[in-house]
Amino acid sequence: MTQLLLYVQDPNALKNWSQATNLTKKILYTLDVNTQELDKENDLLLIELPQTEKEQEKIELILRQGFKMILFSNIPSPKEGVQWFQKGIKGYLNTFAQTERISQAVETVLAGNIWLGQSVMQSLIQTVSKSRTVTDDSWKERLSEREIETVELVLQGKSNQEIAELLHISERTVKAHMHNILEKLEAKDRLNLVIKIQNWSN
Numbered sequence: 001m002t003q004l005l006l007y008v009q010d011p012n013a014l015k016n017w018s019q020a021t022n023l024t025k026k027i028l029y030t031l032d033v034n035t036q037e038l039d040k041e042n043d044l045l046l047i048e049l050p051q052t053e054k055e056q057e058k059i060e061l062i063l064r065q066g067f068k069m070i071l072f073s074n075i076p077s078p079k080e081g082v083q084w085f086q087k088g089i090k091g092y093l094n095t096f097a098q099t100e101r102i103s104q105a106v107e108t109v110l111a112g113n114i115w116l117g118q119s120v121m122q123s124l125i126q127t128v129s130k131s132r133t134v135t136d137d138s139w140k141e142r143l144s145e146r147e148i149e150t151v152e153l154v155l156q157g158k159s160n161q162e163i164a165e166l167l168h169i170s171e172r173t174v175k176a177h178m179h180n181i182l183e184k185l186e187a188k189d190r191l192n193l194v195i196k197i198q199n200w201s202n
Contacts, residue, residue, distance in 0.1 A: 001042060002110060007031060008048040008072070013095050017046055020102035031058035035065050044109060045069040046102075048095050049084075063088035070105055070115065072097070081120030082127055091115035113188055118159055125194050126157035136200045142184045150177045155194060 004021065007028040008014045018025060031050070047059060049071055063069060070091035071084050081092040090109040093101065105115040116124065140148050146167070153163045160178070164171040178190075187193035 003039070003043050004106070005033075005038070005043055005045045007045070008095070010048070010095065013048065013072070016096070016099050017102060020099040021106050023106070031055055031062070033062065035062065035067070038067065040066055040068075043067065044106065046106075047071055049073045049080075060087055068109060070109055076117065076120075078119045078123035081116060082123050085114070085116065085120070085124060092117065092120055114191065116191075121190060122157045122159060124191055125154070128191070128194050128198065129155050129157065139185060139197055139200050143181060147177050147181050147184075150174065151181055151193070151197065154178075154190060155197065 001024065003024045003026060005026050005028050006014065006017055007030075008017060014027070028045075031047075045062065045067055047069055049059075050056060059069070059071070066088075069089050070093065071089045072093050072095040073080060074095045076092065076094050084092060091105045091114060093105055093115070097105075108115040139151075143151065149167060150163055153166060158166070160171050160174045163174045167174070181187075182189070182193060185193060185196060187196050
């Protein structure tokens, strides 16, 4: 049975997090958790990012053991999100996000996907794109010309809105292209698509 483990200092945020989903919840009062008592398959940790380095190291330790975690930050930034995603978090949100958004994030992560805000996703894609160049472009054979143009802009870290403006199409059309692209290239999400294309071999 899925259980949410909540570690948060702010009582208003705790109230929000608790109301976001009907799943079983347990409040953690410390990050000194006995990971032997946790269930990697079913437990999802919702953690407010602590300020001290020592406490942050405890989070890293939990992540290294392979636990699923959504990290909440009081002042989220793309840079911070990217750094923590590279350490293994599955989601990144504002501590005071609305309950609907928290609920969506929890569902997304429990379904095996990642949840990152658009700005963090774009930063991450840009980081990944800069790290290597695409050598095999045979993936293009599976897509229409418009879809290829869309992917090339995604590889530059552009958002749907920016792609719509650059290609002079509606954002709705971009979303339709993205849906088809992910399906044709069997990618789970934008980030997965970028990584897949960069490691493409026919």
